[in-house]
Amino acid sequence: MRAALLQTTASDDPAQNTEALRGMVREAVAQGADLVCTPEVSNCVSSSRARQEAVLRPEAEDPMLAAMREEARRAGVWLALGSIAVKTGDADGRFANRSILIGSEGRIAARYDKIHMFDVAVSETETYRESAGYRPGGRAVLTQTPLAPLGLTICYDVRFPHLYRALAQAGAGILLVPSAFSPVTGAAHWEVLLRARAIETGCFVLAAAQTGRHAASAGRVRETWGHSLAIDPWGAVLADAGTAPGVTIVDLDPTEVAQARQRVPALLHDRPYDGPA
Numbered sequence: 001m002r003a004a005l006l007q008t009t010a011s012d013d014p015a016q017n018t019e020a021l022r023g024m025v026r027e028a029v030a031q032g033a034d035l036v037c038t039p040e041v042s043n044c045v046s047s048s049r050a051r052q053e054a055v056l057r058p059e060a061e062d063p064m065l066a067a068m069r070e071e072a073r074r075a076g077v078w079l080a081l082g083s084i085a086v087k088t089g090d091a092d093g094r095f096a097n098r099s100i101l102i103g104s105e106g107r108i109a110a111r112y113d114k115i116h117m118f119d120v121a122v123s124e125t126e127t128y129r130e131s132a133g134y135r136p137g138g139r140a141v142l143t144q145t146p147l148a149p150l151g152l153t154i155c156y157d158v159r160f161p162h163l164y165r166a167l168a169q170a171g172a173g174i175l176l177v178p179s180a181f182s183p184v185t186g187a188a189h190w191e192v193l194l195r196a197r198a199i200e201t202g203c204f205v206l207a208a209a210q211t212g213r214h215a216a217s218a219g220r221v222r223e224t225w226g227h228s229l230a231i232d233p234w235g236a237v238l239a240d241a242g243t244a245p246g247v248t249i250v251d252l253d254p255t256e257v258a259q260a261r262q263r264v265p266a267l268l269h270d271r272p273y274d275g276p277a
Helices: 014-030 049-055 063-075 155-159 161-169 183-201 255-263
Strands: 002-007 035-037 078-087 095-102 108-113 119-121 127-129 141-143 150-152 174-176 204-207 211-214 222-225 229-231 237-240 246-251
Touching: 002 014, 002 204, 002 229, 014 035, 014 063, 014 246, 063 078, 063 095, 095 150, 108 141, 108 150, 150 161, 155 161, 155 183, 161 174, 161 183, 174 183, 183 204, 183 222, 183 229, 183 237, 237 246
Parallel strands: 002 035, 035 078, 150 174, 174 204
Antiparallel strands: 002 246, 078 095, 095 108, 119 127, 141 150, 204 229, 211 222, 229 237
């Protein structure tokens, strides 16, 4: 199968981001992609709660989702909309950071709300509290597709290996990790974390990422690490998109999943244990 990783520098303007993404999807399709993967918060990168409140929509009204469903149907491809920020109607006003897998007929095949919230102090000048604006999900999602069984995750989830082990033991052959990674943590941890998740599970890992400096009409301007990665089940990097926006194509052989797991069948070797106290 052929996968495409779309690396974008999304702004806080969903309409602008939708048109840019539409062109990239068509470029990926022209290169023969069977599965197209987009980054985290493809529709809107913003640190301003007021801006998000003004431009975000509930899932059923989200224009990027509608456009991507039409692109998937038109081209007959599977499209993993890495995540979009959507309104939820929750009493506290928090949004959902939601990954949506679209089938080749344009129908929604699966939804996953990001479980682990990025509440960190990277440095004295760079802090994040994702949980203030987004409500966490509570369900792991594995989806059977004609291409391969896909496990859906988002960005900060990558630091919680038990989620990936559970997805692999449930049958995942490809793990999706769409992201908008901080440059500081990206330089230190991005590749090693993704390679570790591939090695531990014997899965392909596809991580489409945001990159660069994101234009903002309100709030702090964000920067992201880029380097969308495709990694094979033995932990080798198949593709690194660098820091420029664009389309990265990678060919995957699903038989490599079984081969890696036969060589090191660690998913079968869990044992109960006591402690720590």
